[in-house]
Amino acid sequence: MMGELKRRRFVGLGSGIAFTAATGGGLATAPAARAAVGTGRAHKTARAADASAGVAVTPADARYPDLISGNNQRWTSSPDKVVLPRSTAEVVAAVQEAVTAGKRLSVCGGGHCFEDFVFNADIQININMGLLNAVTFDTSMNAFKVGAGATLLDVYEALYEGWGVTIPGGICHSVGVGGHVTGGGYGNLSRQYGLTVDHLHAVEVVVVDAAGTARAVVAARDSSDAALRDLFWAHTGGGGGSFGVVTAFWFRTPGSTGEPGALLPKAPSKIFLTLAGWPWEKVTEDGFGRLVDYWGTWFEEHNTPGTTAGSLYSWLMLNHRDSGSMGAVVQLDGSLPDAPSVLSDFLAGLDQALGLHSATVRHDGVLDSQYTSTRLLPWLRGTKYIGAISPTQLDPTTRGCHKSAHLRARTPQRQIDAMYAHLTSTDGPSTMTGIVLSASGGRISSVSSTATAVAQRDAIMKANFESRWYDKADDAKNVGWIREAFGAVYGDTGGVPVPGDVTDGCYINYPDGDLSDPAFNTSSVPWHDLYWKQNYARLQQVKAAWDPGDVFRHRQSIRLP
Template identity: 50%
Template sequence: MTNAYEDQARGGGSRGPRPEPAPAAEFSATSISAVDPRYGDLVRGMNQRWIGRPESVRMVDSPQQVQAVVQEAVRDGKKLTVRSGGHCYEDFVFNADTKIVLDMSEMKTVSWDDHFSAFAVEAGATLLDVYERLYKVWGVTVPGGMCYSVGVGGHVSGGGWGMLARRDGLIVDHLYAVEVVVVDAHGTARTVIATREESDPNRDLWWAHTGTGGGNFGVVTRYWFRSPHATGRQPEQALIKPPSEVLVSAVAWSWEEMTKETFIRLARNYSAWHTADENAEPGSAYGGLMSSLLLNHKANGQIALVSQMDATTPGAEKLLEAYIAAVTDGVDIEHGPLTNSMGEHKPMPQYHKPQRLPWMQATRYFGTTTTFLVDPTLRADYKSAYNKRNVTDEQIAAMYEHLAHTDLGNPHAMVQFSSFGCAVNSVKPGDTASVHRDSRFKLLYQTYWNNPADDDANISWLRSFYEDVYRKTGGVPVPDETTDGCYINYADIDLNDPAHNTSGVPWYTLYFGANYPRMQQVKAKWDPGNHFHHGQSVRLP
């Protein structure tokens, strides 16, 4: 095997070839087979629809161990997949073809790298671990996702959107470098470091990890984060500082009182506010706002609006008050406390009047308060969309019909509208692999359930719901003047299926737009043997 930093020594950008060495391994690589009592815990993630049957799970603790396992898989012709946090929405990790699962969950160190003047984060670290370490020790953060247990490995490579996105962009907008175990045309595994430096000959590999998703080019072992406009060389100067305090608000409406007209008004208000230039362009006074409209199935009993506002913004209280007034304008039902669980949120009645919280306390609260996502019987299905302009009244009416329909009766079925835009849209679509840089809000269609006997009912309901909303564009949100495709981190294999996607627009265009051909060129260079692949991985050109 080649030296772990051989490729970086040939390039590496303006700061020289060698970053700090990876943390020393605390244990030897461990192979766990089906006869081992640990096996059952290691062949499943959050979604219990996907349970693997690999020959072995490999627990690793260093890039060298990862490289050795990858080399073994290539030598023996065995399909290898990678798990970091276990939140993959499809069977891309746990499927019938996988023989070796590489489990990165013990590679979770977060440290300062003097050489790169950047924070090194191992791929198995989970988001809450990253936030707490960065903030408690150095007072900085990255603008990543809300759910605490999402693994960095897949979250970052898929673009990484979260509560600070409108203020600070996507997490990949702060990605300085990536360390990847790749396999060359001769079948040799090696470890490569690629940076965003223009002079780095490996820069295309860095670019490919800014929105293409996991399982495409190799195995990520480390990321380095440094904000693009950072100038200092001290840890406290390398990344954004989160707001010291935020305002948290949660209001809800009774489904029993909700008419179709009121439902349409509420959803229209939300989308109209987010598509207004003064609220969505970079530099908006509302850059510190992140808000979700939770349109639950009628069986839930409530619909809710949950918001977080940067409390350090001048006039933050009045801005938040004006925002809620705009979303509720003309809604002829009084809102009250959020008293029911919905999606990733537990009841939040105490936030009917906005509460001022320290940022880390609010981040921990949003990420960890639900017990639903850690239920070991949880089953789920998801779909997504980006919007550049308002959802039409016809589309909202379709949403109403499916959410008010009594046949399913699942209180955990919903569509969630979430804020996007502002700082996210200050980056050009081709500067990173994340192409959706002119959208104003995004949609997550989801349903949760627990009994395998309910699989068909839930999956069929979600398909019908989604395809009905986008029936004028072939059942999917095709990139046009209004919609802008789908989010790769909300993977949806139905996009590949002409029975469900009749638009003629392929799945890769929905996810990647005009960036896909460049992704294919990176694939041909760094994984010419297609050793890393799944149902929606980048295809060789």
């Protein structure tokens, strides 16, 4: 019964768990044939290897309504057609058609982009990558090749079932890899293994030169050509939709050698998964403040890569009071030294911070209370389960508004007070509204801020302000709540999390169009520096070299210098 009660409590918030801005991305692939062996599931290979040509869907086609919007129903489009290619050559042809005709194009991976970068009124040709979803081992590259239309679940299943390995990607498993990877990518294993892009080896991208000619190139971490290395680097966190169309990714951990099963991180055999839920009627203002402070302090103090505590991952789900409860999700590799005791101590601190004490019960060596429930599950089963805890994150019929922040230190009391005031407001936003804190740090921080395009390497957590709802008539109320809450929490720095001692800008995979609006960003820091900080100038140089005609653009794409 407790497991079911905890699960229902999580339905309240769609959560900042849909991590990716699936804008297709900026890279494309080389036309040369490459040897590929093995796959996770037969249907993936069959779809990708279909000898028939790609699909073109026009407004008269019955499939059209399903292909002109993504998961966020605030954003729709009415393109002349949607192209679903089955090969890199077909992507090149679709891009060339758009360039020759002077038509605006966009690229859709999994359709989870929070903003209107993929679906808007200006789009005339949309390239949907869904049929390019094969996951194989490429012997010529000695790396795992992933089609840009694959979802995270496609990747997790194929890599794990075929070779026992994985990548540290996001928890919302219907997210497409195209946007997820190009934005950096992180999830429940990132404190243990780093960001997704820390294991990226190469990308295949369709680009357009100054003469307007589309072609495919492969850019790798170890390319001999400096311009190609720059193009690769830009796809390690520069975001999607700025440089070209990514058609494939190759993954291999830097420095790894040997058989395929040794080239990426081994997936844990079993993981501890804890769901915690606290009824709002038992949460006082002081208890709320202590909880947020404890959670941030714990991750500030347990941030050493390679340690058990430095591998523990958690979300703290601060749902609006109207949802009925707040919660937390915690994951830890069950094979790590002293994992049960590290997890037990962390969980006990959550209840104690809230001032809630109850009898404990031991589950698989972990001490639970009446507010927490822990299970030891096989990794893939647990990954599928935790990805479905909140049905709203997989619901393609919701409307949404999202804002983000990186934090380098625990949340200051003034920000906690502002959070509490808005989470207990009586203005009636959607019950799927709140603030999600997600742990960062650990292995992520072992990479320099310029080695990839992800600049916020020493952040200890992210904050995602989110609301989801169903009725268009509720847009103003819910968007207004998010804007007011975010503006109040970061009111000391112009309404946005300006890089400094505590906050460190925003996450490109939680894109926020308001950052470029002076009505909401009154700081002196432009939107692009909130995303990329010192790395933006280099991204602009890559843009100038590979997309001089600005073919690939959206509201917050990399600008030409």
